[in-house]
Amino acid sequence: MCQYANMFTETIIEWYKENKRDLPWRDSSDPYLIWISEVILQQTRVVQGYDYFLRFIGRFPDVSTLADAEEDEVMKYWQGLGYYSRARNLHAAAKSMNGVFPKTYPEVLALKGVGEYTAAAICSFAYNMPYAVVDGNVYRVLSRYFGIETPIDSTAGKKLFTELANEMLDKKQPALYNQGIMDFGAIQCTPQSPDCLFCPLSVGCSALSKGLVTVLPVKQHKTKSTNRYFNYIYVRAGAHTFINKRTDNDIWKNLFELPLIETSSSLPEEEFLALPEFQTLFAPGEQPVVRPVCREVKHILSHRVIYANFYEVILPEGTASFGKFQKIKAEELERYAVSRLVHAFIEKYIDLK
DNA sequence: GTCCAGGAAA
DNA sequence: TTTCCTGGAC
Missing domain, CATH: 3.90.79.10 (Nucleoside Triphosphate Pyrophosphohydrolase)
Known part of the structure; x- marks a missing residue:
């Protein structure tokens, strides 16, 4: 009998074991460190956030240190990262914790600046809870492999992809699977010129067989400025x-x-x-x-x-x-x-x- | 120069 | 649905 739910999930996990990125917040189960890293990585690439993470936790190594800091200093550590509400929310959330990081999904989701993606990441990485992450990487990998043309920024799309992600999730090792599919999207199934030639999922990939790789995922909005x-x-x-x-x-x-x-x-x-x-x-x-x-x-x-x-x-x-x-x-x-x-x-x- | 990637909140 | 930023690819 197959150890995994399906071939897709098994392939993602096997690929991850061979290709995982070695990052300072990986293999930690400290929810504080995972939280900081995930908020930094919201709308931010690893290369850009890497040094910010190290400096940030060097100065604010735990919930209490962050909660006791002045907001202006937190902002200074965030300078240049963009989306500054992340820093304000991080500081406010730390103050709300009374020194202890919350331990359930609803409590984590209730933190300022933590949405469904970040809550799933924290709870699966830190507590090994079975919540599937759905970020830009996951939308891309799933939409391509399963050939889904529903726009990812529509209500229907969000629901559909969240359900599919939870179906594919390995409930026994959610941390491994979640990090696997995100690294797979970041390294293998990239937005531009993905490495389909050497992709372990190319055989069953719907987008590849239909020539839709460059079309998926579909987005409906174009922001006017x-x-x-x-x-x-x-x-x-x-x-x-x-x-x-x-x-x-x-x-x-x-x-x-x-x-x-x-x-x-x-x-x-x-x-x-x-x-x-x-x-x-x-x-x-x-x-x-x-x-x-x-x-x-x-x-x-x-x-x-x-x-x-x-x-x-x-x-x-x-x-x-x-x-x-x-x-x-x-x-x-x-x-x-x-x-x-x-x-x-x-x-x-x-x-x- | 233009285009695009990347979540949360109101 | 719109508002939050920056940097890298081209």
Whole structure:
């Protein structure tokens, strides 16, 4: 009698034993470490998240350490990873645990920032519970092997693929199977140019026999993006500069930035300098020296295109201008978590000494 | 330059 | 359904 539910499941597990990636969060059954790694890997590739994981757990090795930290420091450790709500939710969830990581699926699912995928990953990897993971890799592998053309971002698709994933799951060794199918998707059944020639599942693969490999998985949405126009002001007032913390429900929430004026279109320098929003930043009678540093820097997010202009403003030490912003020593700018856009500007154009 | 991969929440 | 980001492939 066959040891596994079916050939698909058996092949995935055998393939995994030969080809598994050696990663620092693998072979650990510490739910905290698995949680951190899974949240970092949400919407993030292993190569990009690897170093972040090591630094993060080096500083926050357990639930209590993370819960006791300041959110600004957590954000700083997340700087550059993107989707910053993940860091805010991670911190909030740690605070909610009272030092103990939850031990049941419903409790894990209830954590902020933990959805069905992450809950299944934590419970199967840490506790060996029989919950099938359904991530982008799983959608791809299943849709191709079984030739399913239902869009993966439809309600029907989510239900169908979740059911199929749980059917294929090896209930006796869910951790092995779950990690197997995700690595299989990441290494063998890749989005572009998958290695069908040497694929152990090529014989039964529906997409391969029907020529649908490049078509599957099917997605129905295409995200439309809108333009935004940001004008950043780097102030130099002696040894000091000014920053702002983004607290609104908008992109880069709870990150810091240089003083910013958003406009509805890209303004030429003269028009920008004449804006009341710009003029009122200055104390009466102040005569600032303004210099455009770089213009029309294009920064692309999934659903936004930001065109950024950067201006340098020289003011005397102790100026009364920019009173509504946080005044810091320019050399301490690197202590604050900022977006890639702002960080790239600081790196390239600013001498912090 | 364009396209695309990768989950959660509201 | 839309809103959150970044980086790598081409």
